[in-house]
Amino acid sequence: MPATEPKPAMSQSALALQHFADLDDADCEARIRTAREALGDRVVILGHHYQREEVFRHADHAGDSLKLSRMAAESNAEFIVFCGVHFMAEVADILSRPEQTAILPDMAAGCSMADMANLAKVERAWRELGRVLDVEQSVTPVTYINSAADLKAFCGRHGGSVCTSSNARQILDWSFARRDKILFFPDQHLGRNTGHAMGIPLEQMVTWDFDKPLGGLTEQQIRDARMILWKGFCSVHQMFLPEHVDRFRAEHPDGKVISHPECSFEVCQKSDVVGSTETIIRTVKASPSGSRWLVGTELNLVNRLHREVQAEGKVAEFMSPTVCMCSTMFRIDPQHLAWVLESLVAGDAVNRVQVPVEEAAQARTALERMLAASP
Ligand code: 13P
Ligand code: SF4
Secondary structure, three states: OOOOOOOOOOOHHHHHHHHHHOOOHHHHHHHHHHHHHHHHHHEEEEEEOOOOHHHHOOOOEEEOHHHHHHHHHHOOOOEEEEEOOHHHHHHHHHHOOOOOEEEOOOOOOOOOOHHHOOHHHHHHHHHHHHOOOOHHHHEEEEEEOOOOHHHHHHHHHOOOEEEOOOOHHHHHHHHHOOOOEEEEEOEHHHHHHHHHHOOOOHHHEEEEOOOOHHHHOOHHHHHHOOEEEEOEOOOOHHHOOHHHHHHHHHHOOOOEEEEOOOOOHHHHHOOOEEOOHHHHHHHHHHOOOOOEEEEEOOHHHHHHHHHHHHHHOOEEEEOOOOOOOOOOHHHOOHHHHHHHHHHHHOOOOOOEOOOOHHHHHHHHHHHHHHHHHOO
16 A cells, blocks of 8 residues: 555444453453443353353353353343354354344454365255265255354255254254265264264265365265265364373273264274263263363363362363364453443444344254254
């Protein structure tokens, strides 16, 4: 830009965010509390278990993706502030009433796994599968909730559904009751771990490489498959390795291992329990005092869980020797939370997440199928 050309004016909100970015956590803490008081029950704050402590403590409700989806659907608050990642705020917008507003404190809080599938690639896969199979009759598309709203809408349009890590089994049962095969995206691991637990042989679960024609598969492999698994994964959970479990078991023969189903098949096979973030927390808390757990999920959750159970002589140990946390969840900080809440007090709903109406209606169809089939 030439030096003489005036810079574009910064919006009021952008100016305000810059001001908050300079505040320290203690100042933000006080301002969050004051803004909350001023807003009363006009606002509800939902917090995923992976949120950092300074944010998590302000959540009215904490949970895994399924629990928080239900909270969003049941809430009467005018503003739903979602301390999580973008797809979660989209689900809150889709499941809430039109007069409610979903807010994500930092719009850059995405999910790298969700980004591994997009509508163009899924539609191409659907077309290519359609050259081998009668897809509308024989394949149910199922998207993990960790996906953009347009992929949920795709599932809504094509007789499919959404699943989370805590209801994947029920949704696969629902899907197989309707059609023979499932196209599962974007997380291959959740699909494979759940399919295997249901008794589907590994060779009947093929991996669809979205960068290759026909997913890198032969027509025969597609005809023989029961599950076609998108080649996506979570960059956090792929850090956990079978040797981490082996080392723990050698050092602590009485210890137990619990993993999230986004972990690899090999890690899940070596685990005593596999389940959602909510299941992990519930299981460790319900275990006898003195129990020692190796936990294969995100660091903020494991550290908090350890602090909560250590008084009972329990240990919750992080599975990887290297620090790996969800960097996008970490984007939600007290500065952004204070900013969105004070903006609401001032009458400005910043960082609103709004799914286009038609897309939201189709995505809602898929989400409602999921909620109806969930325990
Ligand atoms: P949960 O639904 O188990 O909380 O998992 C969400 C997630 O993104 C895990 O990485
Ligand atoms: Fe996405 Fe993985 Fe972060 Fe979960 S932990 S939100 S799947 S990047």
